[in-house]
Amino acid sequence: MRATIKDVSAAAGVSTKTVSRVLNGERYVSEALRLRVEMAVAQLDFQPSAVARILAGKRSNQIALIYDNHSPHYIHQIQTGIWERCLEQGVRLLAQPSDAGSPNLAREVGELIDQTRVDGVILSSPVTDASAALEALDKLGAPYVRISPGTDHGRSSSVSMDDAKAADDMTSHLIALGHRRIGFIFGHPNHTASDLRHFGYRRALDRAGLSYEPKYVRPGLFDFASGEAAADTLLDLPVPPTAIFASNDDMAAGVLTVAHRRGIAIPQDLSVAGFDDTALASQLWPPLTTVRQPTRQLAYAAASLLFDGDGVPVHRRLPHELVLRSSTAAPRSRSEA
């Protein structure tokens, strides 16, 4: 049978409370007793029951991650980042897949909190913007941190990258290389980052005095197929763009595929850039010029905010990084006539 605190206290000849004190590193325990307790613990290979601790105590040392994202890489980065911080803190992580658009979301979140007694919740995109979930958490008074929220920044603690600035930077880079017709592929409409990226693209054009041409902007769904479709449409234009900027790399891979299929040379005839959301970009040929999102770091920071938070909402911005490669080299003679 498993050993309990009672067994330990009997073996050490002290009260259960003293054992509890030693276990939790409280003060006011004599060295002598502490030593005896520690020996007994080691001897019996005692493991405190997390369940009993949760029931009796105030904290559960458990947090939950609620996610709904179809990019395995994104989820993995998020989980890894949070897990790193949890390890340092001795906290367990409950992974909770969900459907950001589901009418049951509020109920699911409520059940999660009530049933498991998690100390807090981390929301990743796109659940981070699901008001049903936020309302449920607010109502239950559960602490939560949002990763890359698109709206309502002041509502809770959150961490994010500056998507608009990142898109602006990349677009400006393309412009500086001499590009004048830059295609843009929108991200999934459910993700607020999509809007921000599009806005950054537009802002950069505007600042450079270039006109925003809706025909160069195509919708997308963050997946390979929509990237292909968008590229086909853009490259079929009478005057096609000299560069295509995709809102993530799955779609950028679609662009590359279409280019290969059509015999279009990269970067000589077309420059391709994208957000490196799924880390696919580094595996493509030619290697893509990308905006690298610090997903893992964002997740780590989110967990930190959750653990260290004192109630007042805090926002943390983490820097993005432009990874420049040959795929966006200057066009060979495609400046405006």
Next chain:
Amino acid sequence: MRATIKDVSAAAGVSTKTVSRVLNGERYVSEALRLRVEMAVAQLDFQPSAVARILAGKRSNQIALIYDNHSPHYIHQIQTGIWERCLEQGVRLLAQPSDAGSPNLAREVGELIDQTRVDGVILSSPVTDASAALEALDKLGAPYVRISPGTDHGRSSSVSMDDAKAADDMTSHLIALGHRRIGFIFGHPNHTASDLRHFGYRRALDRAGLSYEPKYVRPGLFDFASGEAAADTLLDLPVPPTAIFASNDDMAAGVLTVAHRRGIAIPQDLSVAGFDDTALASQLWPPLTTVRQPTRQLAYAAASLLFDGDGVPVHRRLPHELVLRSSTAAPRSRSEA
């Protein structure tokens, strides 16, 4: 405040035990009382505490997945498959990253079981073959199911694909196309599937009367870089292979990259095939001929085995699928002289 069973019993005018009976769908409750209890539950929006249930009851309705794999896609498939089954069963999933080679693995597993009281554990590759973990589970008498174990099949319930047969099938396909010099890139030595795949490759050669040439077999680590390195070595041979079969698709992507870099046309000058472990293959150009592993289904089946298991080890084999594409078209005139 959260409602408790006591509140419900008071509201319904019955004992707590009766409420418990209704909640757990036990027999011997009159329709009248059952109805009153259900109304009270709905009225109070009562959520039973999972924690208290675990402490008092026998089962926790929680299982754990122990994994250590650096392929986000693999992990995602595994988690998704298990989660699907858990949803049907109303069971929560605790995700436990680990290090299959860590000397602390046994301790970590022991703590997991003792602290969380999970009803069972699912092990994915490569932890599925970590004897330290298996011993710890055996010692604690915790039920567990292994996904794609490479050794000791009889030790526990398990699910798997026939890796040797899959590699054999693919190699045979290449041979049938006319290939006589087929390069092979080994998988990560920690994964037992690597050996099986290599064996299947060799068996197919043998059956076809082709000699096994060690110079056509290169080591690999299941990552992009090792695929590149292996391809470089193979293509530098005086008489290079006409086809390269990589043990996963990350490495196959490396092969494609090297081919592009060297101006080698695919499939005219080189055929490329691989195991589609990370689902990357479908996004490459040209699309790769692959063995598709039913990862999600394996995970789902593993969870089923865990829930339905009655103690006696059961093994379930799930079929693989060959996805044939132009990347392994017949060689244009490269048959042996």
Next chain:
DNA sequence: TTGTATGCGTTATCAC
């Protein structure tokens, strides 16, 4: 500094 009594929210035992 140490120990005692009580509670956490549910299930299990055993009466009625």
Next chain:
DNA sequence: GTGATAACGCATACAA
């Protein structure tokens, strides 16, 4: 069928 009452294994408040 139904209901008291005792566990479950720990933390908490309060004494000593």
